[in-house]
Every structure is written in structure tokens, then in C-alpha cells.
Amino acid sequence: MATTVRRPANLALIHALSAAERGLPVIPLSSTKLPALRSPHRGAPERSHCHGECGLPGHGVHDATTDPAGVRALFAAAPWATGYGIACGRPPHRLIGIDLDITHEDGATGTGPGPASPSVLDPVPDSVPDSVAALQRLARRHQFTVPETVTVLTPSGGRHLWLTGPPDVVVPNSASRLAPGIDVRGAGGYLVGPGSVTARGAYRTAPGTAGLAPAPCPPELLRLLTPPARPHRPQSQPPQGSGLVRFVLAAREGQRNTRLFWAACRAYEHGFGEALAEALVDAAVRTGLDEHEARATIASAARLTAGP
Template sequence: MTAASPRGAWLRAYEAAHQAAARGFHTFPIGRAKLPAIRSPHRDDTAGAPSCRGACGRPGHGVHDATTDPKRLDELFDAAPYATGYGIACGRGTDPLLGVDLDRKHEGVDGVASLASLAEQHGFTVPDTTVVATPSGGLHLWFVGPAGAPVRNSAGKLAPGIDVRGYGGYLVGPGSWTPKGIYQFVERRPAAELPDALLPLMLPAPEPRRAPVYVPGPRRGAALVGLVKFVLEAPEGELNNRLYWAACRAFETGVDADSIGRALVEAAVSLGHPERAAERTVASARTAPVRTCA
């Protein structure tokens, strides 16, 4: 059994996925075609099943199965005997992973050159970060994005040969086997923060913000108190999403933004949210287009 064969790939993927999960990355098994390795439990269900993202408790929901729990990860790989790799979910947690996929497999397309040109055009430097080589000759760059920023998957939006993996997407983990080869680390270092100038290019096209809604004194105060309470009552795993939503709503009231942001950050921190991550989430909401705050 060798690491370069489908038989040996399962064990390699299993071990690498557990190592990534131990570092805080949400992982799940994928097959030789880089797609989820577990069939959907709803494949024979009637209408409505596609909306399930794992609430049913059964495996087979793709990236929504991704976990850092070693016991749950064992269960997923047990249900995926033909897995040859693993995916790493993007956009999760207080320091969400965002992936920049630099394509070189199409003639005349060079994602590496496109990123260098983009950096020069917008005045930013691509920081040293985790880099993974793909079997097709491309590169995956890992970044940490601000929590709550609505970065979605895209292909060629930034520039030719540059794809983005955001919330709802995933990166193929290093050590994964495909018929074309194995994904391997080029630079094994901590993921760097996404350059500030690069984030706006990844977000949806901005729309004009609605005019501030000025609420009379007592009602306005009650509304802000309600938003803080909304954050304090966040269910497990939803704290950052609630913080982002509450900040968006609060900034629309026209009340002093610094005071609002501080109150919401303090509410999140009181529940264990890292202060710096909470501040980044609130800052993202403060400048987000209206549509992304909805």
C-alpha cells in the first residue's frame, strides 16, 4: 500500500485530515474527483431535501459535514471507504480560511502572474503565507480573512486564472491523492491575513447604503439594547454571525458608530469571542454594502 495509490490514499487522507483538524481547520473526506466522498442521504428523498445542510445528523452533506471533532471525523471517513483526500472548509470560525487558487492549467492563463499584476495595480504586497501546489501546476494560497466578511466562491472574477474559495467552498487539503497527482505543501507556514486592499475586490459589487434610520430617543435606545441582547443570546456556533448582523443593523440607525461598535464588541467578548476578531467583524459590517448585511 503506497501513498501514491488509491488504496494507500485513504490512510494518507485520514491522517492528514486529522492533523489539519487538530490545527483548527474544518475537514471532511473527498474522492478522486475532488468531490465529497459520501453520497447524500437525501438522494432519494422528495423535494426539500437539498436545503438540508446536516441538520438531519447523517453524513453526506459535503462541505457542511466539515468538522474539527476527531470522533466525528472518524465517523465520516468510516462512511467514505473510497476517499482519497480531504477538503478544508473555508469561511468558518472567528479567523476564517480564505483560499486563492492560482490556475496554470489552461493555455495562456497564469494565475500567479495575474495576482502579481493585481497587487501592483492596487498597491498591495502578497504576504508570505501557506502555499499548496496542485497536480495541474497551480498554487493554492491560504489567507485568514476578517470574520463575517461575505466572501463567496468565484472563478476569474479577480483576474484570469484566479479563483476564490470563500464561505460554502473548500480547498483540497495537502496530502490528497488524485489521478493526476498529490496536493503538496510548498510553504508550510501560518496563513497570513488577507491584504486589506484585496478584500474589497472579493466582495459583491457595492450598492448605495440606505439612508440612516433615525429612531426617536427612547425607541432608539431600546433598539440598540435589543441588538446587544441579540448578540448575548447567540446559540453555540452563531456568535460571530449574530455579531456581524447586529453591527450592520446598528450602523443604519445613525447613532455614534464608535459607541455602537464598542458595545457590540464587549458583548461578544463577554461570551469568549477573541477581542481582535470581534473588532474585525464589526469593522467589516461598518463598511459592508447593504445587500451583504441583509
């Protein structure tokens, strides 16, 4: 029994060390794809803004390291880890992850990569309503080519494209902002690394891409990933969406997730969902909701309200 339990963790550590050797900062993940180490500040009366300055592990993506000794120490503290996350936006690669959820004509999410695991570069008819087709339509519209790059196949049939960004550009995380089913992992986010095992299955590198280096993000796509800063609003005006934040803060136990989802839907419907997301997460956490659950709820709202 002990051997069966430890084997995924040992494999996860091996894969994580290999990634760290290539300059990719890593953290251990549980089978739920969340950071395996819990925050050392959980239970504190006020939300902690510590990003690891306390010297203790458990700060999510802020723990990510390429140091082999540091990687081993993180996994030793989380022997139940079955996978690893790769921090995006960090030097030297400054990884940008394009997360493509695969759906089919009946609207169902795919359960596997499908026959032959087609490349994202393969032509996809416009009639196929999935995120691969959506990305290719964006490429045609904005005149860029999706480069050959490291591609990781997910247990649900989706895929992660690994791209690199320039040092002077910060790419934010987003959910379905480019198009339905296309999520972006940038600064402060992470990608599940190939070789990880989750409750839904294993992540693996697509055939023919394991030996590739992450390709530079095309400039035209990079511009889409980094929307211009919103104009400054006079301080005398209340922040847009402040009423929605107050609505979430007023939630009692049993209402927290429902109120957060409703408020996030309204924010995305009125066009300021991305701008209000962090304030909604903060409000939800202050009511007692777990941060990861709050972010997942907001991402669901973004997908639900995304236009065609």
C-alpha cells in the first residue's frame, strides 16, 4: 500500500526536477491541480498578503523555484503531491500558457485528445465550435501564425500551448477573454506540468513537441493578451462595481458562493469583469470562502457570460 501511494509523488518529483533543470520554476500540486501545500497563514484573523517573505512554504505559485534542493524540500513537505505546476511569467522563459478547452458540436467537453491528437496547427473547419478553431480564427483575423511549440495534452481533451514573452511585458491571467474556452496563464499563474497525475488523469506532452523549446509569442497575439490600461477615473467617483463587491461582502454562510457567482456574472455582462475580479476574490475570501474556490467561481461566471 505504501509503495502505491508514494509512486505518483516520486514520479511527480522526478518530472518537476527535470522541468527545473530546464529553467522552469515549479511547485508541487495535489490531485486537484491546486498547490499541495496549504498557506501557513490559514486561520489568521485577517487575510495575509505574504508572498513567502515569512520564509515558510505554502504560498502557492510564489514558492516556485528552479533550485533542485528547493524543489526537493517542497515535495518532502508535500509527500501526497501527484503533480507539479510551472510558474508563468518568470525568467528566464517568462512562460505564457494558452489553455485551450476542447468542446465538440454537441457542446460536451472532450474526454480525450481524440484520434491522432491533432496539432493546433492543423486546419480546423469553422463549423467546429472549439477553442482550437477559435484560436485559428483569431490568427487569421489578426494576421499571425500559431508557432510550433511545446504542447501539453490534458486529461479532458484540451491542450496547453507554451509560449515565451519579452522581459518588458507583463501578461495577465484571463478566462475566456480572447474567446470562449481560451484561458491565458500569465504572471501569477501556473500550468500543470506534463507527467502530472490528477483526479481526472495524466498530463502528457503531445507527440513531436517534447523536444521543442517554447516558441516566442507572436507580437500580434501578445497585443491581444495585454489589453491597454483603462483610463484613470476621478477619485470622487465610486469605483465601478463597488456595489457588487458590497453585495458579496454581505453574504452569510451558505450564500457566499451563490452571491459571488451572481456578482461576477453581472460584472462580466457589463464589461468590467476582469477589472473587478481581484476585488471580488478579496471580498469572497473576507467572508470565509477559499481563494481557489472563489477564483474558480469567477472563471465559471466569465465562461457563462462570454459572447459567441
